[in-house]
Amino acid sequence: MLKKGIKKIYLDSSLAAKIRLSYFIMVIPILIFIAIWLIYFSEYNKQYDKLIYNTSAASAFSIDFKKEFDDKVYLYIIGSRSYEEANLLSDIENAKSVIDNIKDIKDTKNSMPRIALIEKYLSNLRKYVEIIRTNVEKGNMYDKNMEIWENDVQVVTSLIQETILEYLYYETKEIETYRNEMNRVFGQMIKGSILLIFFLMVITFVISFAIPRSITKPIRYLGRITEQVSQGDLTIRSKIENGAEVKILSDSLNQMIQRISDLFETVKIEQKNLREAELELLQIQINPHFLYNTLDTIIWLAEAGKHKEVVSTVGALSDFFRSSLNQGKDIITIEEETIHFTCYLKIQQVRYQDILDYEINIPQSLGKYLIPKITLQPLIENALYHGIKNKRGKGKIVISGREEEDKCVLIVEDNGIGMTEDRLQQVIECMNGNGLTKNDFYGLYNVNERIQLKFGENYGIRLHSIFGEGTRVEVCLPKRSI
Incomplete structure (x- = not known):
């Protein structure tokens, strides 16, 4: 005994x-x-x-x-x-x-x-x-x-x-x-x-x-358990009755296996919800008001007898929706993205020809790199509605790009009303998800979030603005091609 x-x-x-x-x-x-x-x-x-x-x-x-x-x-x-x-x-x-x-x-x-x-x-x-x-x-x-x-x-x-x-x-x-x-x-x-x-x-x-x-016998046993878990077997459980730390480790391992199993199910559901949210987001980006206004513009051009402008606008609208859908792909090339926002600018210039001018200076060498679909169009829309329209006189939007060592930068710059420092700080915080409500800068937040989800936190949007002079939005992307 x-x-x-x-x-x-x-x-x-x-x-x-x-x-x-x-x-x-x-x-x-x-x-x-x-x-x-x-x-x-x-x-x-x-x-x-x-x-x-x-x-x-x-x-x-x-x-x-x-x-x-x-x-x-x-x-x-x-x-x-x-x-x-x-x-x-x-x-x-x-x-x-x-x-x-x-x-x-x-x-x-x-x-x-x-x-x-x-x-x-x-x-x-x-x-x-x-x-x-x-x-x-x-x-x-x-x-x-x-x-x-x-x-x-x-x-x-x-x-x-x-x-x-x-x-x-x-x-x-x-x-x-x-x-x-x-x-x-x-x-x-x-x-x-x-x-x-x-x-x-x-x-x-x-x-x-x-x-x-x-000492080593129970550790080897736990090693075999973890090896089976690493191979995908989440039904196995550890059974150790003796040893202070080893028993705690065994119980923790069992809890972890159960937690991983639960997380797998949760991730499956969240992946499904995320895909549905992305589809819903894509529909949100294609603003129905933009479609209505464009159709009204086409009617007005037809009534005025401007048949060439009607053909041009309808063609741009068709290309816009074709590139927006793009066979359901989430990631496209910068060249394809350029076609999409160019169609948008052509349509908007017909409506706002008295106040809007634009210029596109994206080097051809950037065209092969990848970008989340519908990244620049929401930024151009912000530049038009929050910058140019709030300024007296005609404004201009310039879309350009440049290459750096391991990344490429796309720039949307306007000479609109700009923002005060307090307003700029508020926009940046909302863009980063702090204090965001449904209608507050959702486009900026969404674009930044999608870039970081796809490419990592080292990439995304940078904002620069001076009140009375204009705003510059820089989109930082990795050099990844098809």
């Missing part, structure tokens, strides 16, 4: 708990081994570091201190250098700073007596330098100064040099002693490490089968 209870607790444990257990089994012996040797090495390391630091600090003392200092004093005595050039006290201070660095380190058995001697010698050396300086300033004391230099200065510098070398000798001997001891201990550590590695290899071999198997 106890064994079964422990097994159930282990199986129901989280993945993190199982991984921690495997780490514990492998790491605890290593930690114990490291703790033992860290304690053992601690004292040796402290003493060794102290000796190394002492030796390093003492090594900063110039080996040529005696020769250099004696020469400077001699040159100063004979007048070849001034006191400032000789800089004797600075050399003494530098030597003193080296000794002070050594003093800051805790005492070793041979260091402090020699350090005290060196400090005493440096102090005497400073006194002799001061005496020589005083004699030089008095003048006629050359023999006296030479006597001090030979009998005092050179003797003291020799003593300093010998004491430093003696200090380094004893420190080096102690380093050697500690190094031999550490080598002995290091050898013992290697033997202990070999035994520990062997023990850990045995433990690792055992747990490398037990713990990973309990």
Whole structure:
């Protein structure tokens, strides 16, 4: 019973708990081994570091201190250098700073007596330098100064040099002693490490089968489930009863499969509704008022006896509807779109010949690229009814295009009334679907939305307008051809 209870607790444990257990089994012996040797090495390391630091600090003392200092004093005595050039006290201070660095380190058995001697010698050396300086300033004391230099200065510098070398000798001997001891201990550590590695290899071999198997088995099972789901089987479900995270993952996977199944049905319905909405949108774009007004215009032209204009207008209207329907295709070429809006402009110019003029400057090289059907006609309609008609006098609509690196841009520009900055911002927000109502700029919103649905959010409409000057609408499309 106890064994079964422990097994159930282990199986129901989280993945993190199982991984921690495997780490514990492998790491605890290593930690114990490291703790033992860290304690053992601690004292040796402290003493060794102290000796190394002492030796390093003492090594900063110039080996040529005696020769250099004696020469400077001699040159100063004979007048070849001034006191400032000789800089004797600075050399003494530098030597003193080296000794002070050594003093800051805790005492070793041979260091402090020699350090005290060196400090005493440096102090005497400073006194002799001061005496020589005083004699030089008095003048006629050359023999006296030479006597001090030979009998005092050179003797003291020799003593300093010998004491430093003696200090380094004893420190080096102690380093050697500690190094031999550490080598002995290091050898013992290697033997202990070999035994520990062997023990850990045995433990690792055992747990490398037990713990990973309990972790990977349910994950492999979930992998097979997800593979079947990726192949389209949405009827399969995961059945895992043990393991904290894996059970949660199993339940979440089942919920996700069910959700995907529901979404498939929803998408089918939405695709059908979207197609119906696009057909309804196409009918909305062919404004019945435009048809009525065009027919009235044709009647008026016939009554006026303008038979050529009647033929031209009827032909344009026929081409307009033919290109609007275009065998039910949603995406057409820019060349086909140009035919469609040109027919629209021809018809509208007959009606508004007193106020409307237009110009089409789309390069032939753009004609092969694709565009959602009935994209430019709603923009031209906006330019006419919201721009040109609200301005006094005759207006002009210019439709142009240009190529950029990875896209093409079609431009509908008018010199109508334009928009204020507040009005422009309102139009842009409505075009992006913010605060849109049924009749507010639906054409702009619809054109922008259709472009982004077909080609992505990097494409669509950009608006520019200045009140009293006009409006420019840029339609950004990718360079995609049939």
